[in-house]
Amino acid sequence: MLKFAANISFLWKDLALPNRVRAAAAAGFDAVEVLFPYDTPAPELKRALDQTGLPLALINCPPPNYTGGERGFAAVPGQEDRFRTDFRRALRYAQALGAGHLHVMSGPAEGSEAETCLIANLQWACDFAPDHSLTIEPINPHDMPGYFLNDFDQAARVIDAVDRANLGLQFDAYHAQRITGDALACWAAHGHRARHVQIADHPGRHEPGSGEIDFPSFFAALVADGYDGWISAEYAPAADVEAGLGWLAEVARG
Numbered sequence: 328m329l330k331f332a333a334n335i336s337f338l339w340k341d342l343a344l345p346n347r348v349r350a351a352a353a354a355g356f357d358a359v360e361v362l363f364p365y366d367t368p369a370p371e372l373k374r375a376l377d378q379t380g381l382p383l384a385l386i387n388c389p390p391p392n393y394t395g396g397e398r399g400f401a402a403v404p405g406q407e408d409r410f411r412t413d414f415r416r417a418l419r420y421a422q423a424l425g426a427g428h429l430h431v432m433s434g435p436a437e438g439s440e441a442e443t444c445l446i447a448n449l450q451w452a453c454d455f456a457p458d459h460s461l462t463i464e465p466i467n468p469h470d471m472p473g474y475f476l477n478d479f480d481q482a483a484r485v486i487d488a489v490d491r492a493n494l495g496l497q498f499d500a501y502h503a504q505r506i507t508g509d510a511l512a513c514w515a516a517h518g519h520r521a522r523h524v525q526i527a528d529h530p531g532r533h534e535p536g537s538g539e540i541d542f543p544s545f546f547a548a549l550v551a552d553g554y555d556g557w558i559s560a561e562y563a564p565a566a567d568v569e570a571g572l573g574w575l576a577e578v579a580r581g
């Protein structure tokens with residue numbers, strides 16, 4: 328059975344973070360994910376998670392100093408010490424909250440030197456946290472210009488080169504559609520590496536069903552392929568969050 332998480336960095340933005348967890352539980356989600364939870368004291372978030380019983384599926388690394396700054400350092404040559412410091416702090420936060428995955432952001436870079444740097448940093452991180460699941464996510468270059476990891480073949484190459492059991496692909500159907508033009512074909516090629524899935528339709532990055540991605544077929548492919556990880560709703564609601572949740576009942580749960 329497919330399991331759905333609410334990305335509460337995108338959903339219920341008008342509420343305080345702990346109350347977004349409560350809203351996600353009330354709306355029927357099975358988990359939440361938070362991109363950058365670091366401005367909220369971990370015990371406050373933990374209390375809401377414990378009260379609702381919702382697990383935290385994922386957080387992003389790096390932690391603080393992100394706002395207005397770079398989107399990670401993992402692929403930036405010369406920033407290895409910064410990467411390691413950030414990673415240790417993010418890991419402590421992830422452990423305090425019981426976060427399932429830690430999404431390691433590569434940052435702004437290009438070229439083969441950056442790829443070598445990313446591979447070495449990920450090997451270090453995987454070995455530093457052998458019991459923690461790490462993910463990398465290709466992000467389309469229109470939304471995040473200059474971000475290093477912007478292609479699924481590139482991500483596959485990096486994952487294979489890192490060669491650690493605790494690193495996997497974060498497959499965002501919206502980015503897959505925007506990068507390749509065919510999210511389903513992209514899933515067919517790369518889904519076997521996926522540890523975590525995120526969804527939004529394209530164009531617009533709104534609710535599934537609002538754009539061109541065939542989500543019933545996408546969900547059917549996940550089931551057929553035995554995908555048993557989280558599917559996180561990482562979209563900008565077209566209007567009210569609850570009013571846009573029809574897809575959860577109708578499309579995803581049949």
Ligand SMILES: O=C(O)C(=O)[C@H](O)CO
Binds near residue numbers: 362525
């Ligand atoms: O932009 C996305 O799709 C993500 O999942 C990143 O984590 C953004 O920070």
Ligand SMILES: [Mg+2]
Binds near residue numbers: 464561
């Ligand atoms: Mg995403």
